[in-house]
Amino acid sequence: MKRLLILLTALLTAVGVFAQSRIEEGTVESRILGASKEYRVYLPDGYDANPDQFYPVLYLLHGAGGTCDSWAKGYNMRTITDWRISSGFCLPMIIIMPDASGTAPNHRGERMGYYNYEDWRYEDFFFQEFIPEVEKRYRIYGDRDHRAIAGLSMGGDGTIFYAMQRPDLFSSACPLSARVEGVPARFTRDKTMQPFLRLMAKNDMVKDLREASPEKQKEIASVRWYIDVGDDDYLFDGNAHLYLLMRKLQFPDANFRVREGTHHQVYWRTALPEVLTFVSIGFSGN
Numbered sequence: 001m002k003r004l005l006i007l008l009t010a011l012l013t014a015v016g017v018f019a020q021s022r023i024e025e026g027t028v029e030s031r032i033l034g035a036s037k038e039y040r041v042y043l044p045d046g047y048d049a050n051p052d053q054f055y056p057v058l059y060l061l062h063g064a065g066g067t068c069d070s071w072a073k074g075y076n077m078r079t080i081t082d083w084r085i086s087s088g089f090c091l092p093m094i095i096i097m098p099d100a101s102g103t104a105p106n107h108r109g110e111r112m113g114y115y116n117y118e119d120w121r122y123e124d125f126f127f128q129e130f131i132p133e134v135e136k137r138y139r140i141y142g143d144r145d146h147r148a149i150a151g152l153s154m155g156g157d158g159t160i161f162y163a164m165q166r167p168d169l170f171s172s173a174c175p176l177s178a179r180v181e182g183v184p185a186r187f188t189r190d191k192t193m194q195p196f197l198r199l200m201a202k203n204d205m206v207k208d209l210r211e212a213s214p215e216k217q218k219e220i221a222s223v224r225w226y227i228d229v230g231d232d233d234y235l236f237d238g239n240a241h242l243y244l245l246m247r248k249l250q251f252p253d254a255n256f257r258v259r260e261g262t263h264h265q266v267y268w269r270t271a272l273p274e275v276l277t278f279v280s281i282g283f284s285g286n
Helices: 002-018 072-076 077-086 124-139 154-165 192-201 207-210 216-219 236-248 265-284
Strands: 021-030 034-043 057-061 094-098 145-152 172-176 224-228 253-257
Touching: 021 124, 034 072, 034 124, 057 154, 072 077, 072 094, 077 094, 077 265, 094 124, 124 154, 145 154, 145 265, 154 172, 154 207, 172 265, 207 236, 224 236, 224 265, 236 253, 236 265, 253 265
Parallel strands: 057 094, 057 145, 145 172, 172 224, 224 253
Antiparallel strands: 021 034, 034 094
């Protein structure tokens, strides 16, 4: 893992010198939330050169304690994406990074996460306001075949939840180190996590998939799945259980990757290159 990270850093430094991609800041005013929500967007090299060109889109979700800046500032998202595009390992795409941070100083606490709270309907905001608004602002194809979702940890949880709730919207889903089932014991010690944990306990992805109707299971199976988790990750079991159930249900394109690593930003940086390739194959295959 260490050697891979050193090589990756060297490649990214070289690519970053020449790439003309950029990260922009944006805000969506939400009637549903009664508040504004920030986001960040990655626009690939050449975006301004051809105003007639449209792009596929990847929604990239951050984890607990993170913000819409996390992928760009903590995980080298821009330079990794520049490298994969310039090397021909993924298609030029737009990447939208929404914000699902909480109100506490550590970005946790109230209103954290991708679920609907009683007084903070983030899921409704995401589907009814956020996706339509950002896909109107940027030159995004705006159809299922050219839309994918991915995320780490809490964002992996959100990735699975959203792709299972609305499989009609996403061609690919790539949860990384996701919380899939149950409430990990280490979470319960963090008082700022309690509001989120109450919602988490109600959303067991394995149970939900197992108990879904055959018609709903078929819809979820139409998504291309890429489940990635470290061999020493404390969330390993839930990811394995979800994949095994997908195999039992004969999902045609369910993929499970176990690599050396734990629940850490180094792991997510090295996961992103393959995610970009995986969603690109989905885009180009439609």
